[in-house]
Amino acid sequence: MTMALRFSEIDAGSLAEVGGKAANLGELTRAGLPVPPGWVLTTEAYRQVAQGLDPSGDGLAERARRHLLEAPVPAAVHEAIVKSYTELGAELGGDVPVAVRSSATAEDLPYASFAGQQDTYLNVIGSEAVVDAVRRCWASLWTDRAVAYREANGIDHAAVRLAVVVQVMVDARVAGVMFTANPVTGRRREAVIDASPGLGEAVVSGAVNPDRFVVDGGRILERHAGDKRLSIRSVPGGGTERVETPYEGLCLTDDQVRALAELGARVEDHYGAPQDTEWALDEHGELWLTQARPITTLYPLPERTRPGLRVYFSVNVAQGVMGPITPMGRSAIRVISGGAAGMFGYGPADPRDGAPFLSVSGQRLWFDLTTAVRSRVGRALAPRMLTLGEARAVPVFEQLIGDPRLSLVQTSRRPALRALLRFARRIHAPSRALLALTRPAKALEYATGIGDRLDRRLQVPDSATPAQRIDHAERVLTHTFATIVSVMPMAVAGYGLFALASKLSGVPLSDMQDILRSLPNNPTTEMDLELWDLATRIEAEPFREQPVAELVRRYRAGELPPVAQREIAAFLRTYGHRGVAEIDLGVPRWSDEPAHILGVLANYLRMDGAADLAPPALFAKGAQEARAAIDRVAAAARRRGRWRAAVVRFGLRRTRQFAGLRELPKFYVVKTLAGIRRSMLKVGEHLVESGVLGSAPDVFFLGMEEVRAALGGGDLRQVVAERRAAYEQESRRRHVPRVLLSDGTEPEALASADSAAGALTGTPASAGTIKGVARVVLDPIGAHLEPGEILVCPSTDPGWTPLFLTAGGLVMEMGGAMSHGAVVAREYGIPAVVGVADATHRITTGQEIEVNGAAGTVTLM
Structure with missing residues (x-):
């Protein structure tokens, strides 16, 4: 293989030979952009010197560095x-x-920049000095930080090679970095330039406070002068020096700033994606590009974007599912949304296309809220609804209302009222609400009977063909929503009576929260209590001693003690359709992978505590306190009139009966998805037999229409492998915006999130105050929570709630007063604050904190 190649001989397809940095420099050179000349020592040279290096085992980083520094070239x-x-x-x-700069094969990738992970040596003069710098670059592939970065991004050490770029130094008068999209707000085509006198290393390394410029379409929006007290300069004979150089004013003229932004736009146009570039301005005023790589932190733009500026709200954030959704999971939700939109009169011609307001970005689902932002009805209702489900989105929504690009265009209330009335008629809302008021037992019988009807509807004959199974799945997904959502008028009636009781009694809603504790008829609460009760019935061994993996093995082999084997199987027959991220049809259920449930049972059985602190006792106590609260509110109403007391007592009893049904539609939706999942696995088995797929679960990495097409044959194993890899990579994304604009802007990033000294603020969710030790949990599977510890997490769905039974309090980054975690926390009587920005980063496991669920504050002790 060739050892050295000029920039003009390489391009983006040369990654394996020259690494990411060199491939980009070659690409820029061939595109005619101003790149200082140079060449690259290929990965073949590294391979030869690294022979015999074992990229595994303890002490890997130090051992690899020593090998590369000591081995002869x-x-x-x-x-x-x-x-x-x-x-x-x-x-x-x-x-x-x-x-002399490192250029690794795992570097400057679309999803991982590896910026600063390997070393660069500046102003190297003489061939032997270059040889020495090359050797040190090789060794820098194994710095502790580079090794940790690869592990965090799931990159195999053994698969990484290093090339070395040797590039003519620009004796820079001014240098720095330029992002062709704003890396903080996400806004595309808004260039952000950091500049400082001397070499760009001062800016890249953070050694100086640079000048900052923000440019949009040739307009300089911001000019901020840094102190620029330090400059890095080349030294005659080789090397660099740091010099204190107080610099007054800006180091770039407006014309130079605009020229830089224009150069950045050319680079972005070439790659078709925003770029993070390094640049230098020489003593003659000529601009040079010394590096370009993708900006890996930007959240992807939504698909299906219509003309003009659009506003998107994250379905994933609202549902407490921070990870991506599988292709079939997205396909299923599209079909459901198409059927749901049709109930309002806005359905697509083909439900499989999904509702027109549904979009995809970053393998996650988004609602297009532009109509709500630009309509009078939307501006009135959306903030109220967001307050209940995702409170941190409310100030963002209000901020967008003031954006002149999103001015009011829909002033009439009639279209919204017509759609709402059409929906109410189709789910028989008036009669369902009346049934709840006058015949509660009959109403509850109807609500619980939907589950039996769903079970019958989900049955597919074993003799059904794969095509028939797909037809059945699409039919159920399109039409079942109407049946499931018919429960909601009863729950709404319960909450409506709750609000009426507040008005009649004069007691604020915030002082009536005890009435919502320990609600009956809530399937999630019933599931959690059943799981606790299960722990009291089964044999304690082997749960107290064996690891979860061994418990799973024994359960699947039928080798658990007899009571445990029988009772756990019975629990999973009833609740096995649930799981973490359960809105995704492609995600395994508890019945598929029982590790989470078996782990929770093991945690319960290892606990020692007083009987009066057991969840059933606490739940009974909560019900008693709810009855006392009803008496208290009724007494307040009586002081305003005897008839008021009677109405309040009647209304709050109905609230207790029906408010818990809020969780029932989600329970039924998940049951539907689980049933279709089982049927699609049968289709997957058929595709494996046909040679189309490698395993049955691979079917979830295809959309419904793709599965139908695959019945005709072909080989999709490579497609699935690529999608799995992309899914795993997207799963590692650390931040998902709750609101995103179609130009890439994340509005929440435009506002600062100041909090009181020593306290984090959020939305009050469940009253009470508790001091305790924090336990930060990012994934509930395998998580262990000691009794009384305060659970700190990004968000929750029902798959998390078994942890609530032993939690002393709850802190969530997402959510509002009526989000899932808040509702369950109130029912369990544990103090909770939701919508706390960056809680999982600002709080650490083991830290003592105080949660005030009434004030909405979390104090770090």
């Missing part, structure tokens, strides 16, 4: 370095100063 590699450097100097007149 092969003669052919040494010759290639000296020859290429000499030829570069011959063109420019002698021993030319160069920058």
Whole structure:
């Protein structure tokens, strides 16, 4: 293989030979952009010197560095370095100063920049000095930080190789970095430039406070002068020095700023994606590009974007599912949304296309809220609804209302009222609400009977063909929503009577929260209490001693003690359709992977505590306190009139009966998805037999229409492998915006989130105050929570709630007063604050905190 290649000989397809940095420099050179000349020592040279290195085991980083620093440089590699450097100097007149920079094959990738993970050496002069710098670059592939970064991004150490870029140094008068999209707000085509006198290393390393400029379409929106007290300069004979250089004013003129932004736009146009670039301005005023790589932190733009500025709200954030959704999961939700939109009169011609307001970005689902932002009805209702479900989105929504690009265009209330009335008629809302008021037992019988009807509807004959199974799935997903949502008028009636009781009694809603504790008829609460009760019935061994993996093995082999084997199977027959991220049809259920449930049971059985602190006792106490609260509110109403007391008592009793049904539609939706999942696995088995897929679960990495097409044959194993890899990569994304604009802007990033000294603020969710030890949990599977610890998590869905039974309090980054976690926390009587920005980063496991669920504050002790 060739040891050295000029930039003009390489491009983006040369990644395996030259690494990410060099491939980009070659690409820029071939595109005619101003790149200082240079060459790259290929990965073949690294391979030769790294022979015998075992990229595994303890002490890997130190052992690998020592090997690369001490191993002799092969003669052919040494010759290639000296020859290429000499030829570069011959063109420019002698021993030319160069920058020697690492270029790894896992670097400057679309999803991981590896910025600063490997080393760069500046102003290197002389061939032997270049050889030494090359050796040190090789060793920098194994710095502790580079090893940790690869592990965090799931990159195999053994698969990584290092090339080394040798590039003519620009004797920079001014240098810095430029992002062609705003890396903080996400806004595309808004260039952000950091600049400082001297070499760009001062800006890249953070050694100086640079000047900052923000440019949009040739308009300079911001000019901020940094102190620029330090400059890094080349030293004659090689190397660099740091010099204190107080600098007054800005180091770039407006014309230079605009020229930089125009150059950045050319780079972005070439790659078709926003770029993080490094640049230098030489003593003659000429601009040079010294590096370009993708900006990996930007959240992807939504698909299906209509003309004009659009506003998107994250379905995932609202549902407490921070990870991506599988292709079939997205396909299923599209079909459901198409059927639901049809009930309002806005359904697509083909329900499989999904509702027109549903979009995808980052393999997650988003609602287009533009109509709500730009309509009078939407501006009135949306903030109220968001307050209940995702309170941190309310100030963002109000901020968007003031954006002149999102001015009011829909002033009439009639279209919204017509749609709402059409929906109310189709679910028989008036008669269902009346039934709840006058015949509660009959209403509850109807609500619980939906589950039996669903079970019958989900049955598919074993003889059904794969095509028939797909037809059945689409039919059920399209039409079942109407049946499931018919429960909601009863729950709404319960909450409506709750609000009426507040008005009649004069007691604020915030002082009536005890009435909502320990609600009956809530399937999630019933599931959690049943799981606790299950722990009291089964044999304690082997749960107290064996690891979860061994418990799973024994359960699947039928080798658990007899009571445990029988009772756990019975629990999973009733609740096995549930799971973490359960709105995604493609995600395994508890019945598929029982590790979470078995782990929770093991945690319960290892606890020692007083009987009066057991969840059933606390739940009974909560019900008693709810009855006392009803008496208290009724007494307050009586002081305003005897008839008021009677109405309040009647209304709050109905509230207790029907408010818990709020969780029932989600329970039924998940049951529906689980049933279709089982049927699609049968289709997957057929596709495996046909050679189309490698395993039955691979079917979830195809959409419904793709599965139908796959019945005709072909080989989709490579497609599935690529989608699995992309899904796993997207799963590692640490931040998902709750609101996103179609130009990439994350509005919440525009506002600062100041909080009181020593306290984090959020939305009050469940009254009470508790001091305790925090336990930060990002994934409930396998999580262990000691009794009384305060659970700190991004968000929750019902798959998390078994942890609530032993939690002393709850802190969530997402959610509002009526979000899932808040509702369950109130029912269990544990103090909770939701919508606390960056709680999982600002609080650490083991830290003592105080949660005030009434004030909405979390104090770090």
